[in-house]
Amino acid sequence: MKALKKSTLALLTLTFSLSLTLAGCSKSTPEPAASATAAPATSTAPAATKAATTDLKPYEVKLVYPGTPQPDQAKVEDAMNKVLKEKINATIKLMPIDWGQWDNKTNLMIASREEFDILFTAQWNGHAVNVGKGALMPLNDLIGQYGKGITDSLDPAFLQGAKINGKNYGVPTNKELAASGGVVYRADIAKELGIDMTAVKTMADLANVLKTVKEKKPEMTAFFLRDGDNLNAHYLAQYDYLGDSTIPGVIMKDGTDTKVIPKWDQPRYKEILKLTRDFMQKGYINKDAATTQLSGQDALKSGNVFMITSSLKPGKDSELANATNLVGKLGQIELTPRTISTGDTAGSMLGISVTSKDPARTMMVINLLHTDKQLNNLINFGIEGTHYTKVSENIIKATDAGKNYAPGAAWQFGNQFLNYLYDNEDPQKWDKFKEFNKSGKKSPGLGFTFDSEPVKTQVAAAVNVGKEFDAAMDTGSVDMDASLPKYQDKMKAAGIDKIIAEKQKQLDAFLAASKK
Structure with a gap:
């Protein structure tokens, strides 16, 4: 990937801080347009x-x-x-x-x-x-x-x-x-059960809430998780994949380090997996979390789910309430800082x-x-x-x-x-x-997008390994200590070291060019 020139980066950083209503007219490099019926x-x-x-x-x-x-x-x-x-x-x-x-x-x-x-x-x-x-x-x-x-x-x-x-x-x-991560929950049920949701500040704080729901509403799924929407999702864990999140190698959106590493080398990765596994073993999470075909929105619509994870923004709970026929019954809690990344x-x-x-x-x-x-x-x-x-x-x-x-x-x-x-x-x-x-x-990688072309063979193999392991591990459906070594071995065989080295090389070139 060609590095952005300093002037382009300055424009990008400036526009992130401006109102979304700012008008801009940015002309891209022409590409041939193929159209049988193109109008003038x-x-x-x-x-x-x-x-x-x-x-x-x-x-x-x-x-x-x-x-x-x-x-x-x-x-x-x-x-x-x-x-x-x-x-x-x-x-x-x-x-x-x-x-x-x-x-x-x-x-x-x-x-x-x-x-x-x-x-x-x-x-x-x-x-x-x-x-x-x-x-x-x-x-x-x-x-x-x-x-x-x-x-x-x-x-x-x-x-x-x-x-x-x-x-x-x-x-x-x-x-x-900007983006933040958190949970959307049944505010009406929380009120009914006398749960103080204002006490929830971290992922670990969810434990007492879910325990109460499990005990007092055993017919409900206390915490609905699925592949891609769980406590280890990029919007909650704050991973910056520097582009496509199916391609391994991350920095942290809420950090300052620009060293690209496998996500399992970030301490919070294992902490989140352990917490999620604990929630699964205690019966808080739907047993089919790794394989369910339901979206979080559809799960809420079923009327039998207390909480889901979600990428958040102002009014996300109201948007979901209108889509799920739960108007006035949902609330949201941010669990991460607000960040801005290229992704x-x-x-x-x-x-x-x-x-x-x-x-x-x-x-x-x-x-x-x-x-x-x-x-x-x-x-x-x-x-x-x-x-x-x-x-x-x-x-x-x-x-x-x-x-x-x-x-x-x-x-x-x-x-x-x-x-x-x-x-x-x-x-x-x-x-x-x-x-x-x-x-x-702003993420330290803001403005950079990884070009996977030089390692596309390794990327294809790594994506398949991710499909094999991520859903089960991220939803607490399997034990991390037993599964993680196998996951790492297969990623090594797929070529994760080459992917990360290429991602680091491109990011370093981008950062160096941005300082000129």
Whole structure:
């Protein structure tokens, strides 16, 4: 990976501290755009003219993203299509995949070269690995031609921080930049049982809470964990993988050291595993934690779960409450400092598959999700008068039919600052987002993204080893003392030393260049 020049790094660091509403126009290095029906660049403003639309052939854009299919999905598609047909003569097919099946199904789609257009992607979910597989196309030229609304509204730090070897392979969602980790819990149950949740300051403090829930509500799952969402998740343990979190080698987001090491050499790794194993053995955690197909959101929706882990931001509990039919019944507790890493800029993106038959039209759809308030709120909240009614211009109230379309995935699509707020949410939510971002501590690796190309063979092998061990160990399903030596041996055989050496080499070059 080529190191950023000092001026570029200075811009990146500055923009992280500014409001997300800061306008930026950052032109990427042109890449050839492959499109059978590409329209002239002059006709691709957020609302294309009807004259320009008539020059475009009809095209269906297939959007693949993680989430539970909704009963009224077809109705919402029809409403979105009315907007898209008028503006860019396109239609959309929503293709949600349950979280528990997401990795397997998308890997199969990529391997088989299935034709689709938009793929949700994130650095914590194999983004760099999929880029290495050639699954996602570079977007720099497409953004330049068809993404003016994106670059006008998105803080430049997002696109800059999400680059891999100078290229963007995903368009980041316009949302929070800082990140913290913690838990979301049933506040109504805590009140019923007389639990003082304000006493919870650390992971270890959860022990007494879970003990009480287990004793007084034995029918409930006290603590729902799953692969990727547990006490050892990157957002709680504060690992900075310097890019894709499936690739081994970390520094700490809340630290100052820039030496890249295996996560098991960080003292908190073993501490967290021991605590989680203790919780599992005491019956606080769901027994199927390592294999469950449920997301944390769906687990809460079942009504029989007290607590889940979660990446947090202002109002996360209210967002989940609306998505799970638990309005007024959830609370959240931060357990980590607020930090900002390069991975946070690429924590939610929409990429374009190399199998797309019309990348230009696909980028137009992504651009509209960043600029068109009607389209953005349709995909997130459904149809006005059916799934919600308006309380005021930007405040909505769910109807009885709202449960038929409540994906709870606003953080995935385009521009959260276009989102309506439910009447139970803080009306100052977006202002608090800005304050949240300003309070974040910058990771010592901020601005750097690892390019795995030089060690792609070792990375592929290491990712497979991670799939074999991480879920069981991170959820407390197996004993750490018995499993960790086997995990380390297999990672050694896969080539973890070469991966870490390459990651360190690139990080050192980046840091040296940033000081010039």
